[in-house]
Amino acid sequence: MFPAMETWPMTMTAARTSERITESEFETFYLRTARTLHGYLSRLTRDPATAEEILQEAYIRMINLPVMDDLPRKAYLYKTATNVLRDRWRKQRREQEWWELTQPSEEIHYDLSLPVDMAAVLDRLSPQERAVLWLAHVEELSHREISMVLGVKDKSVRVIVFRAREKAKELLEKAGLGVAHE
Secondary structure (H helix, E strand, O other), rough: OOOOOOHHOOOOOOOOOOOOOOHHHHHHHHHHHHHHHHHHHHHOOHHHHHHHHHHHHHHHHOOOOOOOOHHHHHHHHHHHHHHHHHHHHHHHHHHHHHHHOOOOOOOOOOOOOOOOHHHHHOOOOOOHHHHHHHHHOOOOOOOHHHHHHHHHOOOHHHHHHHHOOOOOOOOHHOOOOOOOOO
16 A cells, blocks of 8 residues: 555755745745646546546645645645545445446447547556656656655556556557657
8 A cells, every 4th residue: 555644755944844835835836836737637537627626635635734845745746646536536436336236237339440549548558557657758757756656666666667658659559650769
C-alpha cells in the first residue's frame, strides 16, 4: 500500500515550520500548478469535470499543511490528487460490481474499424501507465518524484516507465501511427 501522509518527506523552511501558507503564497502556487495538475488528472480520468473535482479536493487538503518548499509541495499535491482519484475509482468499481450483481448484463460491441487517434491509444493504457507517462514526459518529473507521487519504489519506476513506453509504442504501431525515431 502507500505510506501514510504523516510520513511524507517535507522540507520545511526553518523559520516557518509551524506557520501555514499565506493566501498570496497559496494563490501563486495555485496559479503555477493548477493547469498542469488539471491536465494530468484530465488525461487519467478522461473527464474534465471529474478532474476539476479532484483538483479542488487536492488543494483543499493541501491548504492546512505547514509551509514547505515548492518541490515537496508539488509532489504532495500530485500524490494527494492521485490518491483521491484512486479512491474514486475504487468506489466506482464497488458500485459497478454491485450494479452488475443486481442488473442483467448487456454486451457492448465496439467498431474497431474506426480511425484511431492518440487519445484512443492512450485510453488503452492502464491508469498507472498513463500516469507514469504523463508525469515523466509532460510534467518532466524525475523517477524519484514519480515514485513519491505514485507510491511505488524508486527502482520500480524505471521498469514501469519502460514497460509503459513499450506498450504505447506497440499500440501506436498497431494503430498504424508509427513511432518517429530520434
